[in-house]
Amino acid sequence: MQTKPDLTSDIGEILLTEDEIQAKVAELGARISDDYAGKRLTLVSVLKGSLPFMADLMRAISIPVRIDLMEVSSYGGTTTESSGLVRILKDLSASIAGEDVLIVEDIIDTGLTLNYLIRYLRGKNPATLRICTLLDKPARRLVDIPVDYTGFTIPDQFVVGYGLDYGEIYRNLRFVGVLRREVYASGAEG
């Protein structure tokens, strides 16, 4: 009988449990609901990592919200070799001009992608543009970006789960964990 691969065995340490994440998401949802009461809020999720966070956060917000999705190419991806420039792989499906917009991110580390997104979205003339991230890894920051809503500030470790991946794997874990060094070290050798 074939053994099923166990994703959790690749995790060295669980940094945030499912319960901790859900409690924080509820807290963020309540804060956002208060801050945007009476306003017309659009949540913009940045694929793919923020998908679980977006799904939970939007349901933790009690005011009416619109949602939209964006995806940008990442450095080192197969689509980047020819142009050498970041590309919008999926753009917004509706105008955000005059809208209150909240970018929903899974993690901010260098701030490079978010910096690009902010400049891009500002060009679409929203009334306000704010940022909500589940995880903040300030030790890696290159571009200082003011973050309006932060779930957890985490140490400088490579984390996966709850949307975060390594090689497109581990996104479906319900918790956030530190990936064992052997997992990516062996990948580097190959």
Place this chain on the structure above:
Amino acid sequence: MTDQTRPVSPAFAHASEAEMARILDFYGIAWEYEPHTFPILWNLDGDVVESFSPDFYLAELDLYLEMTTLRQKLVRKKNRKLRRLRELYPDVRIKLFYARDFRALMLKYGKLALADALTGTAGQAAPPDDLPSEHIAEPEPAAAPALEADLEAEPASSATMRRTASRRRRRRKAAAAAGAPTHPPDRPGNE
């Protein structure tokens, strides 16, 4: 915005710097390679004897980046230079990018194998004759500094360094009394 008019890439001292330049280009962050040199040590005659040229300047972020993916000995030297720079130029924002930072960045972009190839001496370009001073291995000071930050700098006898510090203090006092701008000196090319 990225400077699309940049004619050719500069001659990077290390392959990791070239990779960082590509990352910055990718995300539309304009950069300059070693555009400014900061004097950090003067001799008894007031001549600059040591300076520091951070690898990158990101103008729109007003941030300098210094890559230190080299040998540990050089990392110590850069750390010392960075401390000196921060003492003399407290308004200059600079981030030191260690080998572990570079590896983490490459891991994030799924290019860890490349990081291993670019990190350390393997990633160094053949040094040209006019390589900036911070890229050249120099001996560390033999003894721990005792007096002030000046003594952390280039190797010299303790007596010489104390004389230098004392003379510079006197010069600063005199310049201050005369109402002249003193220390730190102007940022070259950055006004």
